[in-house]
Amino acid sequence: MECPYCKEDIKEGAIKCKHCGSMLNETELKEIKIDKEKVFCTADGIKVTSNRFIVENSTYSISNISSVKIGSESSIGIIVSIIIFIGGLFSLSFITELGIGLIILAIIIFISSSKKYTVIVSTNSGEVKALTDKNKEAIVGIVEAINKAIEYKN
Numbered sequence: 001m002e003c004p005y006c007k008e009d010i011k012e013g014a015i016k017c018k019h020c021g022s023m024l025n026e027t028e029l030k031e032i033k034i035d036k037e038k039v040f041c042t043a044d045g046i047k048v049t050s051n052r053f054i055v056e057n058s059t060y061s062i063s064n065i066s067s068v069k070i071g072s073e074s075s076i077g078i079i080v081s082i083i084i085f086i087g088g089l090f091s092l093s094f095i096t097e098l099g100i101g102l103i104i105l106a107i108i109i110f111i112s113s114s115k116k117y118t119v120i121v122s123t124n125s126g127e128v129k130a131l132t133d134k135n136k137e138a139i140v141g142i143v144e145a146i147n148k149a150i151e152y153k154n
């Protein structure tokens, strides 16, 4: 720990600096700790530090997070596109335009409904889906950073 006045090294929990004689009250010590906020991950609109997890408009205090995990969800769109695709194949034999239209629609829905990954944060007020993204690596990276922040705190 560093004295905020003379920057000399002092013992953790000291109430008076042995170098310059300054009194160190609790508020000042808390400020020192905030200054020493360690950054684990920064990305587009996302920041994970030893104190906070900031995602777009939300900020979570690391000390309020008990655990973090990855959720994944496949969109219902895959099922819908299979149904439309089969419908398209049937109607191809009767009305060609409708059949082709349905098959194209199925392909569009299928492409746009790929798997998504979610950062699920457990706090004392319950589970929160903090962030959802198609990029699995990005989500894994954020979860790892939050875990490091939780470990760092404890």
Ligand SMILES: [Zn+2]
Pocket: 003, 004, 005, 006, 007, 008, 017, 018, 019, 020, 021, 022
């Ligand atoms: Zn000092």
